[in-house]
Amino acid sequence: MRAIDAGILICVECHQLNRQVLDSTGQNCTRCGARVHARRTDSLRRTWALLVTAALMYIPANFLPIMTVYSLGKGQPDTIMSGVIELIHYDMVPIALVVFVASILVPTFKLVGLTLLLYSVERHQPLSARQRGWMYRFIEWIGRWSMLDIFVITILVALVNFGSLASIEAGFGAVAFCSVVILTMLAAVTFDPRLIWDNTESDNDHE
Amino acid sequence: MVDSVELQQLVDLPLEELVGCHECDMLLRKPQLAAGDRAECPRCGFVLYSHNHQVIRRSLALVLAALLLYIPANFLPIMQINVLGQSSEDTIWSGVLSLYDAGGLLKSIALVVFLCSMVIPLIKLLIQLLVLLSIRLNVGRSYGLLLYRMYHHLREWGMLEVYLMGILVSIVKLIDIASPTLDFGLACFVALLLVQVWLEVTMEPHQIWEALSGEDLHASH
Numbered sequence: 001m002r003a004i005d006a007g008i009l010i011c012v013e014c015h016q017l018n019r020q021v022l023d024s025t026g027q028n029c030t031r032c033g034a035r036v037h038a039r040r041t042d043s044l045r046r047t048w049a050l051l052v053t054a055a056l057m058y059i060p061a062n063f064l065p066i067m068t069v070y071s072l073g074k075g076q077p078d079t080i081m082s083g084v085i086e087l088i089h090y091d092m093v094p095i096a097l098v099v100f101v102a103s104i105l106v107p108t109f110k111l112v113g114l115t116l117l118l119y120s121v122e123r124h125q126p127l128s129a130r131q132r133g134w135m136y137r138f139i140e141w142i143g144r145w146s147m148l149d150i151f152v153i154t155i156l157v158a159l160v161n162f163g164s165l166a167s168i169e170a171g172f173g174a175v176a177f178c179s180v181v182i183l184t185m186l187a188a189v190t191f192d193p194r195l196i197w198d199n200t201e202s203d204n205d206h207e
Numbered sequence: 208m209v210d211s212v213e214l215q216q217l218v219d220l221p222l223e224e225l226v227g228c229h230e231c232d233m234l235l236r237k238p239q240l241a242a243g244d245r246a247e248c249p250r251c252g253f254v255l256y257s258h259n260h261q262v263i264r265r266s267l268a269l270v271l272a273a274l275l276l277y278i279p280a281n282f283l284p285i286m287q288i289n290v291l292g293q294s295s296e297d298t299i300w301s302g303v304l305s306l307y308d309a310g311g312l313l314k315s316i317a318l319v320v321f322l323c324s325m326v327i328p329l330i331k332l333l334i335q336l337l338v339l340l341s342i343r344l345n346v347g348r349s350y351g352l353l354l355y356r357m358y359h360h361l362r363e364w365g366m367l368e369v370y371l372m373g374i375l376v377s378i379v380k381l382i383d384i385a386s387p388t389l390d391f392g393l394a395c396f397v398a399l400l401l402v403q404v405w406l407e408v409t410m411e412p413h414q415i416w417e418a419l420s421g422e423d424l425h426a427s428h
Contacts, residue, residue, distance in 0.1 A: 001233070001234050002232045003232050008234060014352075015227070098376065129231075130252070137230075144364075144369055145369055147369050148369055149373075150319070151373030159295055160381075170313050178316050197250070
């Protein structure tokens with residue numbers, strides 16, 4: 001049985017149960033005072049908006065250089081993919097794999113995964129709710145790991161700073177990439193996972 | 208499947224005897240947990256809550272240890288490199304500064320890095336300290352509730368473990384060109400990270416919420 005059917009609302013912040021007050025415009029949690037909703041307001045629309053923006057930023061993030069390595073006056077721009085390939089050339093396959101997963105696989109998986117979740121909730125696709133639940137939790141958990149490349153750039157820019165001998169500068173691709181990570185993290189937060197379970201039981205609860 | 212008579216009984220139970228899964232909205236009778244146990248949602252498998260020993264006392268010790276480690280971890284050099292006789296060192300703070308100095312849009316990344324690796328981890332620790340103190344000393348619990356709500360919003364934006372992985376990747380990238388040497392700051396950073404992870408496991412939110420709302424005044428003993 002769902003809490004919503006019993007007239008009980010679960011606070012999204014402290015998980016306290018609250019009896020639903022009918023005919024009220026807004027209700028606050030009896031324990032922590034946060035606003036309680038049966039489902040997050042406009043969850044699907046907000047998640048779509050964030051997701052589409054992230055997908056747009058995904059293009060410059062992958063094609064513009066995230067950093068440029070200057071050595072003896074010559075500059076060599078690096079995109080995310082060329083950074084991974086370079087690591088493979090240096091025979092550092094395990095690290096190349098980590099960077100590949102964090103910077104390429106995870107953002108792509110998040111964009112595709114969230115789109116699939118949204119689509120399946122809107123169209124009532126008969127996908128296993130349990131599997132989708134796991135997928136959502138995975139997306140939510142792994143999102144922050146994409147910041148890896150941004151931190152690497154920060155450290156390299158600070159360390160490799162020898163004037164004309166050798167230096168590293170960050171590029172606009174890094175800004176775009178950083179925004180993709182943040183936007184997809186926000187999209188995962190605005191998505192209400194309870195919607196996944198709603199359409200396994202009834203048809204019209206997610207509006 | 209439960210039949211409708213049982214369902215009706217579930218609805219009529221007082222809220223204290225019920226628990227709802229916040230992940231899938233399943234409503235169930237609250238299980239009684241012994242210390243060290245945890246309850247999971249039977250439908251989606253989400254961990255509902257667990258029950259730890261001496262939460263307040265153990266968490267306080269950990270939060271103090273983490274705060275002590277915070278300053279050396281952020282301001283002592285993490286590593287040094289040498290290129291043709293010139294050396295250069297990196298602290299977490301200097302990384303933020305050098306990105307900020309690059310100017311333009313890069314300032315926005317510097318800000319994000321500053322928030323995720325320094326500001327938010329510090330705010331999280333301070334909030335945890337204040338919340339634990341308010342439970343322990345039994346003062347200002349309403350502020351404690353407010354702060355603890357903030358904590359849950361900030362939670363996933365503190366990214367110390369990702370930063371550590373970033374340090375490792377940078378070391379590997381530099382190893383052929385500049386022979387990086389590790390420094391004391393890195394040890395402090397790793398220690399801070401370990402203490403913080405331990406703290407998050409120990410400080411069980413369910414027990415903190417109950418203690419903050421005064422439902423269980425003995426949680427601190």
